[in-house]
Amino acid sequence: MESIQNKFLVTEHQSILLKKEKNHFIIFLQLRIKDKWQESAKIPLITLENGISICAADFLPSTAKKNHSLLQLENKRDVGFTISTEIETQNNIHPWIHFTTKIKFNKDYTFYKTGPEIKIHLIPKIHLSKNVVTIQQPSRHTPPTNEWKSNDMPAAAVWNPESKVQTFFFMNFSKMEWMSPKNIERFSIYECGVHSSGTIGLIHRIPLKSSITFPKGSTIVFDYYITQEYCEVQPNQWDLMENLITRCFSLIPGQVPYPKEGLNWTEFSKGCIDDLLKEKYCWVDPKSPKYYAYVMDDSELQRREAIGRSNVFETMTLLSLLPPWILYLTLNPSNSQENHVRRMYRTLNHFIDPASNFFYNNIDYYPDKGHTIIKATEYSIGDSWYFFEPILRLGWVVRLFPLLSNSQSYLETFRNMVKKSMEFVKKHNYEITAFYDPFTLKPLYEVLDDDEQREILLKRSRGEQDIIWKRKAKNYACLGIHLYIVIEAYHLFQKSQYLDEAIKSAKKLAEFSPDTLFWEPFEIAYAVSGFAELASISKDYTYLEIARKFLFNELRMFYWYNDNSFDWKGKRSNLGLPMACIGIRYPAVKENIESVLPWLIFLKTALKEEKIQILPRGAMKIMNLIRINTFYFFSNVLSEEFIYPSRRNTPCPYIPFEDLEMLETPPHFSASQEYSKKGARSGTLGREIYGAGEIIYLYLMFEALAKSIKPDIMVLNLDLFDFPLMDIFPPKKLNFIIYNPLVEHTNCQITFYPRDYENYEMRIQTLSRVKRTNVLTLSKKELNTGIKFDLHEGEIFYVVLTPIEKCP
Numbered sequence: 001m002e003s004i005q006n007k008f009l010v011t012e013h014q015s016i017l018l019k020k021e022k023n024h025f026i027i028f029l030q031l032r033i034k035d036k037w038q039e040s041a042k043i044p045l046i047t048l049e050n051g052i053s054i055c056a057a058d059f060l061p062s063t064a065k066k067n068h069s070l071l072q073l074e075n076k077r078d079v080g081f082t083i084s085t086e087i088e089t090q091n092n093i094h095p096w097i098h099f100t101t102k103i104k105f106n107k108d109y110t111f112y113k114t115g116p117e118i119k120i121h122l123i124p125k126i127h128l129s130k131n132v133v134t135i136q137q138p139s140r141h142t143p144p145t146n147e148w149k150s151n152d153m154p155a156a157a158v159w160n161p162e163s164k165v166q167t168f169f170f171m172n173f174s175k176m177e178w179m180s181p182k183n184i185e186r187f188s189i190y191e192c193g194v195h196s197s198g199t200i201g202l203i204h205r206i207p208l209k210s211s212i213t214f215p216k217g218s219t220i221v222f223d224y225y226i227t228q229e230y231c232e233v234q235p236n237q238w239d240l241m242e243n244l245i246t247r248c249f250s251l252i253p254g255q256v257p258y259p260k261e262g263l264n265w266t267e268f269s270k271g272c273i274d275d276l277l278k279e280k281y282c283w284v285d286p287k288s289p290k291y292y293a294y295v296m297d298d299s300e301l302q303r304r305e306a307i308g309r310s311n312v313f314e315t316m317t318l319l320s321l322l323p324p325w326i327l328y329l330t331l332n333p334s335n336s337q338e339n340h341v342r343r344m345y346r347t348l349n350h351f352i353d354p355a356s357n358f359f360y361n362n363i364d365y366y367p368d369k370g371h372t373i374i375k376a377t378e379y380s381i382g383d384s385w386y387f388f389e390p391i392l393r394l395g396w397v398v399r400l401f402p403l404l405s406n407s408q409s410y411l412e413t414f415r416n417m418v419k420k421s422m423e424f425v426k427k428h429n430y431e432i433t434a435f436y437d438p439f440t441l442k443p444l445y446e447v448l449d450d451d452e453q454r455e456i457l458l459k460r461s462r463g464e465q466d467i468i469w470k471r472k473a474k475n476y477a478c479l480g481i482h483l484y485i486v487i488e489a490y491h492l493f494q495k496s497q498y499l500d501e502a503i504k505s506a507k508k509l510a511e512f513s514p515d516t517l518f519w520e521p522f523e524i525a526y527a528v529s530g531f532a533e534l535a536s537i538s539k540d541y542t543y544l545e546i547a548r549k550f551l552f553n554e555l556r557m558f559y560w561y562n563d564n565s566f567d568w569k570g571k572r573s574n575l576g577l578p579m580a581c582i583g584i585r586y587p588a589v590k591e592n593i594e595s596v597l598p599w600l601i602f603l604k605t606a607l608k609e610e611k612i613q614i615l616p617r618g619a620m621k622i623m624n625l626i627r628i629n630t631f632y633f634f635s636n637v638l639s640e641e642f643i644y645p646s647r648r649n650t651p652c653p654y655i656p657f658e659d660l661e662m663l664e665t666p667p668h669f670s671a672s673q674e675y676s677k678k679g680a681r682s683g684t685l686g687r688e689i690y691g692a693g694e695i696i697y698l699y700l701m702f703e704a705l706a707k708s709i710k711p712d713i714m715v716l717n718l719d720l721f722d723f724p725l726m727d728i729f730p731p732k733k734l735n736f737i738i739y740n741p742l743v744e745h746t747n748c749q750i751t752f753y754p755r756d757y758e759n760y761e762m763r764i765q766t767l768s769r770v771k772r773t774n775v776l777t778l779s780k781k782e783l784n785t786g787i788k789f790d791l792h793e794g795e796i797f798y799v800v801l802t803p804i805e806k807c808p
Helices: 237-251 265-276 298-306 315-331 335-351 384-403 411-427 444-448 451-459 464-472 478-493 496-511 521-538 542-557 589-594 599-608 618-633 693-702 723-728 780-785
Strands: 007-011 014-021 024-033 036-042 059-064 070-075 081-089 097-105 109-111 118-122 133-135 155-160 165-171 190-194 199-204 212-214 219-230 283-285 288-291 312-314 362-366 370-373 706-708 714-717 734-739 746-752 759-766 773-779 787-791 796-803
Touching: 007 081, 014 219, 024 219, 036 165, 036 219, 118 165, 118 219, 133 237, 155 199, 155 237, 165 190, 165 199, 165 237, 199 219, 219 237, 237 542, 237 618, 265 315, 265 693, 288 315, 288 335, 312 315, 315 335, 315 384, 315 693, 335 362, 335 384, 384 411, 384 478, 384 723, 411 478, 411 496, 444 464, 478 496, 478 521, 478 723, 496 521, 496 542, 521 542, 521 589, 521 599, 542 599, 542 618, 589 618, 589 693, 599 618, 599 714, 599 734, 618 693, 618 714, 618 734, 693 714, 706 714, 706 734, 734 746, 746 780, 759 780, 773 780
Parallel strands: 155 190
Antiparallel strands: 007 014, 014 024, 024 036, 036 118, 059 070, 070 081, 081 097, 097 219, 109 212, 118 199, 133 155, 155 165, 165 219, 190 199, 283 288, 312 362, 362 370, 706 746, 714 734, 734 796, 746 787, 759 773, 759 796
């Protein structure tokens, strides 16, 4: 150990400066700007209530390591608590300065209006104006509302026009498990952003509802990261957002431990299908395989009665199950399952109005009376994304129908619904509102201009405030689903009108600011896919660059931390999973997969066209975390103590829970459900059959056509979401990404399962800064036995298998 120096170099362009004042020190950040060191921020390590700041002036430095990577500080004043801070520098591609501050209370300490905050004072002081560029989290509705709070990515960024400096901030909530319902419920009161005082950090979004007392002897920890960079040219919000996401990738691991040994999606998809065939618990009627939205075990039957649900059934459940199940059967043939799927396919006809050829989402069905299409009434309010997504998934089914012999095509119904989709967006001027009038497809605010209609709509809602919000709420990202729909139509019908509509929709999407595109995360994912499809069709690769930005923006709705509240630490993981919907505050299986599945065509297009610089390498971490952490949505994996009590036992263990509880998740109990303490509420909403198709997709994405003998290594099939090739799955030519998420070098054997041909050319390309390509000729037997790969830490390979045709 050596004595403290005044300056700690982080990189050649960033440093920590300790300035001595009297007998104490103040911490500054410095940047080298045009060969001159300049102070860029002052660090008050914590801000207490009433603006009282504990900064480095309250500390005396103690010890530092010789390599200057760690600085330790502790206070010497008797102020009711002891505070210590470690400042660690990280020398990676995007260097961060890591702060860990611990406060131990020596007596009971009460906060009355605000809890402790972290505010970094920027130099010169920032003045919020139109020239200041910011990214703030968590994600919000458009326009923002306090009623629906999110709890996703804990980060913020700002570009100061006076200093030309970008400042990035990341809060590591994974190490802050002290937050609880007893004190501060994290994003229930906090946000990461820029304060009106011109500071950046962890700040209050709303006052405390009641005072909070930390008892004597308790300790709270704040763990956060800061980095800065000079940027002379003003970035737009999209660029600043991309810069933030790129830097944050280095702060999350690509790998987490498997919940149990031996878990694999091959077994779980087979188990899921077996459970879906249990008519007593999943089917409405044994004679007609219409599916419930949730498994009808005893607990769900009680809940269903309590909330007064009639026999209303959604086409979305069928449309969730049909596409992956059809693809599954191409690899795992079964006459009985094919007959069952064909019956499911025919059931879609019940949702079509013969008079208008309109495809409705709901029917009312009773086995002894038959079905009735549920149409809009004068009390109906439409949810916009729920209008578009059934059309999109119907497009998949239409494309896949050749794989089901002797089946009716719904091609004309799809064509009619594409027309309706185009009519919808035009009535909204391509700025889609979150809610609409089902009779006219008009935005809800247009209907509300009529006093008589307003009275009717009040009866459709929870009151005046709800109507005010529904009138204002926007869902611009819905245009991403429409973009994908018209591209489906272009591939199916080869009409230029659909391509023109796609280009117009894409142009409009690119005009929105990133902060205005939050509702369901998969809406943005379909926009990513739509841009990638346009790049492939037009050969205009600026669409790929836009797709990359949209993918990064979608990642703002993902969990970049592990919720270690209660006794969850080390026993479950939500890291890398997307939030189900803005304001819902928990991850759900359907969104876990649907939010990344559309990325496949973007990744494949970027690799095929050799646009490797566009490839978001950090996205591989997210996909791998989803691959592993989705196992926690099953009662045979998640610890029983964390599951809502009446959901612990089930006849359908391979159908996933809808909800994995988070600290901020609101209670979802119905009148029939018993109260359960916080920390034991996962699965409260039931086992979602409409998300079971995503379990089959996990198998198709990560194991069906290739897998590693080491489960830690991710093998990703890129040919699953290619719409023009969907009906010839698997295609002759196969594309894969192989990713090593480990922080160590490893060797592994990967088996491949191509079809039909005896010999293949394997092209292996490294996606590192030094491009290397290796070409092998291999037999099908060798591929089935396994090929050895040598993978460095974090390495990514692009592998293409091309069949070698025999000469005639």
